[in-house]
Amino acid sequence: MKKITTIAGDGVGKEVMEAGLTILESLNLNYDFIKSKAGFECFQNCGKTIPEETIKNAKKSAATLFGAITSTPSEKSPIITLRKELDVFANLRPIKTFEGVNSLFNNIDFLIIRENTEGLYSQIESFEKEEEKNSTKKEKKENNENEKNNKITKTIAKRVITKKASTKICEFAYKTAIKNNRKKITCVHKENVLKKTDGIFKESFYNVVERYSAKCPDIKANDYYIDATAMYLITKPQEFDIIVTSNLYGDILSDEGAGLVGGLGLSPSANIGDKNGLFEPVHGSAPDIEGKGLANPIAMILSISMMLEFLKEDFYAKQINKAVENVLKSKKIATPDLGGNSKTSDITIAIKKELENLI
Numbered sequence: 001m002k003k004i005t006t007i008a009g010d011g012v013g014k015e016v017m018e019a020g021l022t023i024l025e026s027l028n029l030n031y032d033f034i035k036s037k038a039g040f041e042c043f044q045n046c047g048k049t050i051p052e053e054t055i056k057n058a059k060k061s062a063a064t065l066f067g068a069i070t071s072t073p074s075e076k077s078p079i080i081t082l083r084k085e086l087d088v089f090a091n092l093r094p095i096k097t098f099e100g101v102n103s104l105f106n107n108i109d110f111l112i113i114r115e116n117t118e119g120l121y122s123q124i125e126s127f128e129k130e131e132e133k134n135s136t137k138k139e140k141k142e143n144n145e146n147e148k149n150n151k152i153t154k155t156i157a158k159r160v161i162t163k164k165a166s167t168k169i170c171e172f173a174y175k176t177a178i179k180n181n182r183k184k185i186t187c188v189h190k191e192n193v194l195k196k197t198d199g200i201f202k203e204s205f206y207n208v209v210e211r212y213s214a215k216c217p218d219i220k221a222n223d224y225y226i227d228a229t230a231m232y233l234i235t236k237p238q239e240f241d242i243i244v245t246s247n248l249y250g251d252i253l254s255d256e257g258a259g260l261v262g263g264l265g266l267s268p269s270a271n272i273g274d275k276n277g278l279f280e281p282v283h284g285s286a287p288d289i290e291g292k293g294l295a296n297p298i299a300m301i302l303s304i305s306m307m308l309e310f311l312k313e314d315f316y317a318k319q320i321n322k323a324v325e326n327v328l329k330s331k332k333i334a335t336p337d338l339g340g341n342s343k344t345s346d347i348t349i350a351i352k353k354e355l356e357n358l359i
């Protein structure tokens with residue numbers, strides 16, 4: 001039997017995973033679930049934020065479902081490690097408005113495709129000694145003092161952007177546009193300042209555009225700076241169809257996008273590679289609402305729908321989306337983030353019932 005690895009993680013990760021599994025198990029599909037550990041609680045219990053066994057399980061599964069984790073100080077992020085280990089180079093985050101949910105705009109429907117393996121999230125950081133060449137006597141003295149007291153005054157983060165990964169993600173954007181009948185791809189960068197790193201990203205994008213434009217002339221391509229895009233998302237969000245961008249920009253824009261359409265409780269994501277798929281809600285472990293049964297499970301349930309699409313269970317993927325849409329449209333049940341006072345379990349049961357009617 002095919003396997004799905006599930007990693008609930010910490011905080012509301014566990015609560016939305018329970019809700020998600022209620023939906024998934026109700027479909028009676030032929031999958032074995034391997035429950036695996038990662039996150040802060042896991043670190044407290046076994047000294048690792050992501051044990052080898054979890055990575056092994058994920059690698060031998062058809063797909064992996066991830067809840068959310070609380071970060072562990074001075075440890076590398078387990079989700080970033082997992083994305084690297086599974087080589088899921090593309091992170092897809094759909095931004096879509098739902099009928100029945102208050103949002104700044106109606107009819108928004110675009111997809112953020114974020115490069116997932118490099119950029120500023122390469123996690124290559126170091127402490128450096130301050131340059132002394134042009135420093136004044138006073139500064140030199142301060143530096144010596146800092147060194148004596150082991151005080152760090154300069155830190156560096158490396159931002160790796162390769163032609164190979166940039167080309168791959170831009171090609172992926174085209175393939176996704178073709179598959180989903182989307183008509184425009186916007187490359188987001190900051191090439192005017194980061195001339196080398198964002199330069200190569202933008203250049204790779206236009207090389208891909210050139211190759212694909214003969215094949216699919218109906219797909220338009222353009223590019224914007226990241227700062228301008230942050231504004232356009234709130235002044236003309238309907239203009240976007242697919243955004244393709246590097247790791248950190250994509251992370252920030254997708255939280256902004258989530259805010260545009262009803263918040264993190266509704267935002268799913270997929271991490272896709274040539275072989276593996278890893279699916280997770282965009283939100284974190286939300287310690288402020290942990291343990292209260294108030295987390296919105298919809299981001300997780302929609303991530304499950306994305307996982308089923310990846311597993312070629314298209315029918316079930318579509319029905320889950322429909323069930324969520326219908327429940328939101330009815331406005332009868334909503335968690336506090338959507339202005340209601342229902343519990344995680346209420347909304348899960350409502351979606352499960354709706355799904356039973358649909359299949």
Ligand code: ATP
Pocket residue numbers: 012016069264265282283284285286287288289294295296297299337
């Ligand atoms: P991370 O660094 O892991 O992304 P974060 O600091 O961005 O975490 P989140 O845990 O995503 O923070 O939470 C941000 C805000 O969104 C919090 O106020 C939280 O309560 C809210 N939130 C997150 N997930 C949900 C959810 N499923 N349902 C309702 N509210 C949520």
Ligand code: MG
Pocket residue numbers: 255283284
């Ligand atoms: Mg976040």
